[in-house]
Amino acid sequence: MISKIKSIVFVLGFISSIGFAQSKGIVPKNYVAYKTSEKIQIDGDELETSWSKAEWTDAFIDIEGVEKPKFNTKVKMLWDDKNYYILAKIQEPHVWANLKQHDTIIFYNNDFEVFIDPDGDTxxxxxxxxxxxxxxxxxxxTKPYREKNVVLNDWNNTGLQSAVKIQGTLNNPADTDEGWTLEIAIPWASYQKSFGEDNVPRDKFWRVNFSRVNWQHDIVNGKYERKKDASGKYLPEYNWVWSPQGVINMHEPEKWGYVYFTSKEIGNKVTFTIPQDEKIKWELFELYRAQKQFLAKNKKWAVAINQLTKSVIKVGxxxxxxxxxxxxxxxxxxxxSPFSSKTFIIKEDGQFIEK
Structure with a gap:
């Protein structure tokens, strides 16, 4: 598998998108996160009744959406007035990690990743x-890497809680493990402060995705290390995700899944259907990618839609x-939109605007 390209400038660099047109046929996953009145103890033990009632997501798939991963990964979600709760179950026969410094490049270890775009404008x-x-x-x-962006590595998710429970032993090559469980509480206040949200997303959806990075490894002097090829270069990592991207690039937020935060308590049954307006957005992003392709090929922007697609664009x-x-x-x-009468606009930098 081709590695997702992450070069470090002062923190993180550019991640290339491989093939603009590969997103056709990829439908984002969706999940209903129920409210809980039970106190969730962030300890990695998942002992609360609310967790037992919450449903697992579909098992993760490889990032392009074409291969079944070697090991299973799945997630549950809940929320209350203070936090967004995430529980990840990660199958891994060799649980290892050696990075201990906050805000270091964690994906150099096997890791679990959360991506959140509250208003869905990318x-x-x-x-x-x-x-x-x-x-x-x-x-x-501030933007995906495909555009000139700013990455705030010093931004802190104030109040973040997380805990790991290992089903086996950490950093012990002598045994075989079952895996590890990760429990996370992300405070709404961290988004309110930096993003400007007025309140928690009751009966609203956010664009969310989850990724798991998994490396092949060697044992060197009794310790785990990322595996290298004959020339001394690290072998590419596996990228396994909840909602497939269609390309090896997590930083295309328009392809992330939909998490609907119902105000109904866990134990109820709520159905969420992705709105038709969202499907219009998907089509606009296809045109955005086609414009980027047109510029790369012709050294100028297209001036008419029929230069970007010859097909009739239909939603439903x-x-x-x-x-x-x-x-x-x-x-x-x-x-x-024929569904809501709203006007949707996508700009040359990929920003999505709703009026």
Missing amino acids: FNYYELEINALNTAWDLFL TNVITPKLENHSFGWNISVK
Whole structure:
């Protein structure tokens, strides 16, 4: 598998998108997170009744959505007025980690990663990585790496709680482990302070995805190390995710899953259907990628939609007719939704605007 490319500038660098058109056919996963009135103890033990009632997500798939991973990963979610709770069950016959410094590059170990975009415009989103030592790396990104962005490595998810429970022994090559459980409480207040959210997302959805990085390893002097090839280069990692991206790139937020935070208590049954307006957004992002391809090939932007696609664009049974407008700074593609009468706009930098 081709590695996800992460080069460090002062913290993190550019992650390339491999093939703009590969996202067709990839449908984001969705999950209903129920409210809990039970106190959730963040200890990795998942003993609360609320956790026993919560459903697991589908098992993770490889990031492109085409291969079944070697080891299983699945997640449960809950929430209350203070926190967003995540429980990850990670199958791993050799649980190891050696990074202990907060905000170091955690994906150099096997890790579990959380990506959150509260308003779904692909701008101003969050990443959290945690290894089996419970060492965290939390950061805030102004835009995806495909655009000129700012990465705030010194942003802290204030009040974050996490705990790891290992089913086996950590850093012991002499035995075979079952894996590890990670329990996380992310306070809404950390997003309210830095993102400007007025309150928790009651009966709303956020765009969320989860990733697991898993490395092949060698045992050197009794310790685990990432495996290298004959030339001394590290072998690429495996990238296993909840909602497949279609490309080896987690930083395409428009492809992340949907988590709907119902105000109903855990134990109820709520069905969430991805709104048709969201499917219009998917089509606009396809046009955005086509524009990027057009620029790369022709050294200029397209000036008409039929230069980007010859196909009729339909959402359900409705034909949508996007309008492309070029201007001195770039372009906008806009469309009026037949479902809500809202106007959706995507800009040359990928920002999504709703009016």
